[in-house]
Amino acid sequence: MTEVKAAAGGDMPADLKGAMMGFVNELRGFRDDIQTKLNAQEERMTMIDRKTALRGRAPLSATAEVGVPHQKAFDAYLRSGDDDGLRGLVLEEKALTVASDGGFLAAPRVAETVQSVLHSGASLRRLANVVTVESAVYEALVEKGDTGAGWATEAAATESANAGIERISIPVHELSAMPKASQRLLDDAAFDVESWLAERIADKFARSEAQAFIRGDGVAKPRGLLAYPTAPAATATASQIGFVISGSLGEFPAAAPADCLIDLVYALGAEYRANATFLMNSKTAARVRKMKDADGRFLWTDALSAGQVSQLLGYGVMISEDMPDIENNALAIAFGDFRAAYTIVERPDLRVLRDPFSAKPHVLFYATKRVGGGVTDFRAVKLLKFS
Numbered sequence: 001m002t003e004v005k006a007a008a009g010g011d012m013p014a015d016l017k018g019a020m021m022g023f024v025n026e027l028r029g030f031r032d033d034i035q036t037k038l039n040a041q042e043e044r045m046t047m048i049d050r051k052t053a054l055r056g057r058a059p060l061s062a063t064a065e066v067g068v069p070h071q072k073a074f075d076a077y078l079r080s081g082d083d084d085g086l087r088g089l090v091l092e093e094k095a096l097t098v099a100s101d102g103g104f105l106a107a108p109r110v111a112e113t114v115q116s117v118l119h120s121g122a123s124l125r126r127l128a129n130v131v132t133v134e135s136a137v138y139e140a141l142v143e144k145g146d147t148g149a150g151w152a153t154e155a156a157a158t159e160s161a162n163a164g165i166e167r168i169s170i171p172v173h174e175l176s177a178m179p180k181a182s183q184r185l186l187d188d189a190a191f192d193v194e195s196w197l198a199e200r201i202a203d204k205f206a207r208s209e210a211q212a213f214i215r216g217d218g219v220a221k222p223r224g225l226l227a228y229p230t231a232p233a234a235t236a237t238a239s240q241i242g243f244v245i246s247g248s249l250g251e252f253p254a255a256a257p258a259d260c261l262i263d264l265v266y267a268l269g270a271e272y273r274a275n276a277t278f279l280m281n282s283k284t285a286a287r288v289r290k291m292k293d294a295d296g297r298f299l300w301t302d303a304l305s306a307g308q309v310s311q312l313l314g315y316g317v318m319i320s321e322d323m324p325d326i327e328n329n330a331l332a333i334a335f336g337d338f339r340a341a342y343t344i345v346e347r348p349d350l351r352v353l354r355d356p357f358s359a360k361p362h363v364l365f366y367a368t369k370r371v372g373g374g375v376t377d378f379r380a381v382k383l384l385k386f387s
Helices: 002-011 016-056 067-080 084-092 108-120 182-188 193-215 259-267 282-288
Strands: 129-134 139-146 163-169 173-177 179-180 230-232 242-246 277-281 316-318 330-335 343-354 364-377 381-385
Touching: 002 173, 002 282, 016 182, 067 108, 067 129, 067 193, 084 364, 108 193, 108 343, 129 277, 163 364, 173 193, 179 182, 182 364, 193 364, 230 364, 277 282, 282 316, 282 330
Parallel strands: 129 343, 230 242, 242 381, 277 316
Antiparallel strands: 139 163, 173 364, 179 364, 277 330, 330 381, 343 364
């Protein structure tokens, strides 16, 4: 150490001393440059932390709940009509909400509650194929008849016959509900306006959907299962739903009343029976539930635990009050693989428009959803006609 200090004095050659001083200056410049960059980086990080704090999120959090701003803005809109928050989200978070003449997208909690009720209700939605689309029409290609098959060898191939293809279009229609509340109730901070709105919308939608999927005529609503042409199962075409007759006009036959149910089961193709379900209303179920076989055993088997369904002849039973009662020529019982037979098409968004003017002093909430439905495979379902 002493030698270095001495050398750095008058004994060091001028050229070596100049080189050493240049190195020291470069080192200082490099250090100052690094410090400047670190200071700039720290300043930027501080600004980011401040912005995230203002948004109510943890700094640099990758798991921030993007639904929270929408939830709060939607609550303010429902209670007081203040849509500034929602309109701000339209500009800032385009993926969260979209404003249009149809109102604002409902908050996630409201939309999820409505969807949950729709899927759990006594509706064909529980059994059918549900497809989410962004367009106004869903198009499906359906095979008319079976696709042929054949055996081939290395020397020769057998050409199989191809089934015809039919294009089926299912348009979406606007389903609406209009719950009503007083402004005084909305001003009450303890009142959970979102849960109330979700329950009212879900109840109205569920009943309207369930009826349309069974009886809808296809005019401004889905086309229901029973709105399509029917024909005897043995002669039904690819665009008709086949039926089996009960053997007695408006009644089950007095002798062997369950035979027509067995005929209904085996009128359905074997490829569909594995996933098949009976569909009937409560009055019909009460009649069928009393039926016994030759040994006095009930054909109906009750569910043994929650979440299971009752069974008839080894197949599940779903009760839908929109199915017709047993009467002359009524198509009161359906049996089929409804996931293959019927397709429900829906848009994912639920819109709500607040209307404080039309029903003063009450406030109306005009809720809309786009949904459609139709038969996509006529071979996958059969009907029991009381004829």
